Amino acid sequence: MKKWILFSLLFLSALALAACGSSQEDDSSSEGENEEAQKNEDAGEINLYTGRHYDTDQELYDQFTEETGIKVNVIEGKDDELIARMKREGKASEADLLITADAGRLHRAKTDDLLQPVESEVLNKNVPEKLRDEENEWFGLTKRARVIVYNKDTVNPDDIKTYDDLTKDEWQDKVLIRSSENIYNQSLLASMISLEGEEKAKEWAQGIVDNMARDPQGGDRDQAKGIAAGEGDVAVMNTYYLGQMLHSEDESEVEVAKNLGVIFPNQDTTGTHINISGVGLASSSKNTEEAQKFMEFLSKEEAQGKFAEANYEYPVNENVEASETLKEWGEFKEQDLNLGELGENNSKAIQIMNEVGWK
Numbered sequence: 001m002k003k004w005i006l007f008s009l010l011f012l013s014a015l016a017l018a019a020c021g022s023s024q025e026d027d028s029s030s031e032g033e034n035e036e037a038q039k040n041e042d043a044g045e046i047n048l049y050t051g052r053h054y055d056t057d058q059e060l061y062d063q064f065t066e067e068t069g070i071k072v073n074v075i076e077g078k079d080d081e082l083i084a085r086m087k088r089e090g091k092a093s094e095a096d097l098l099i100t101a102d103a104g105r106l107h108r109a110k111t112d113d114l115l116q117p118v119e120s121e122v123l124n125k126n127v128p129e130k131l132r133d134e135e136n137e138w139f140g141l142t143k144r145a146r147v148i149v150y151n152k153d154t155v156n157p158d159d160i161k162t163y164d165d166l167t168k169d170e171w172q173d174k175v176l177i178r179s180s181e182n183i184y185n186q187s188l189l190a191s192m193i194s195l196e197g198e199e200k201a202k203e204w205a206q207g208i209v210d211n212m213a214r215d216p217q218g219g220d221r222d223q224a225k226g227i228a229a230g231e232g233d234v235a236v237m238n239t240y241y242l243g244q245m246l247h248s249e250d251e252s253e254v255e256v257a258k259n260l261g262v263i264f265p266n267q268d269t270t271g272t273h274i275n276i277s278g279v280g281l282a283s284s285s286k287n288t289e290e291a292q293k294f295m296e297f298l299s300k301e302e303a304q305g306k307f308a309e310a311n312y313e314y315p316v317n318e319n320v321e322a323s324e325t326l327k328e329w330g331e332f333k334e335q336d337l338n339l340g341e342l343g344e345n346n347s348k349a350i351q352i353m354n355e356v357g358w359k
């Protein structure tokens, strides 16, 4: 980490020196680059709309620029806001690439005609088939699992093997899970619709509502904190939130996380639910070649570990190992389904959640 910063600083100083020694015609190019996408005069730039916001991501983008000369203008926002913005901007949009933190949203962008296909042997080799769109309109970059965590003091992990187990009577008033408005739970239910059918999925959702420790509130981290506060014994959360808490600067978060055990559900059946953050080429892109290079760069072995580790996620590239924190939790069997189905079943999932009264 420190080496990176030092290296970047050295590189920037070298650039500054070089700039001083040459003509000053480029002076205006750095102004406001993070606020708005700018017109690309030399086609050596790409505009990245991203729902990710980690410092180490920026280091990778800088490395890409260093290797290729292609500048990366980063426009950050929430996934849904970025998609809405692209819709609003239409064909005139400066967006070249969209990165979101959920396959369901990438699917939404695709069905809204905001993405276009990319034919790339590199991407097809580096990104497993189930983690990319069937028509090559988006590709997974990092992977996360939606797991069950439990209070180590009160729960015997042998009692919970599956997501279904959370609906048993013994967990009545003990299950902590966030609201149905959240895309991660929508995607989890969507995966069950695919793998077990609508009826089973609805039974599960009803069972979860019946066993909720409280009305859903807060994010995944708040469910973990709910366990520490004694409000419930088990919670559903994404793996990276647990990783973030374990490495948090807030000592109380570390304490909460340390007292949680991790269960990868459905290991003898359909596998643990996974989701991705991923990237798609914008249909409005005027820099498709450069954008494709960027997508390929992020899928390669060198970038993958760092990109995933930024948020305690798993690399999608199977040649790259997960970080130490994740390896400690062990390997696990994943759901076997193309993640495009999460998007396809999204509205059905929301409908079921409404029907069973999942707030």
Ligand code: FE
Residues within 6 Å of the ligand: 101, 238
């Ligand atoms: Fe998240």
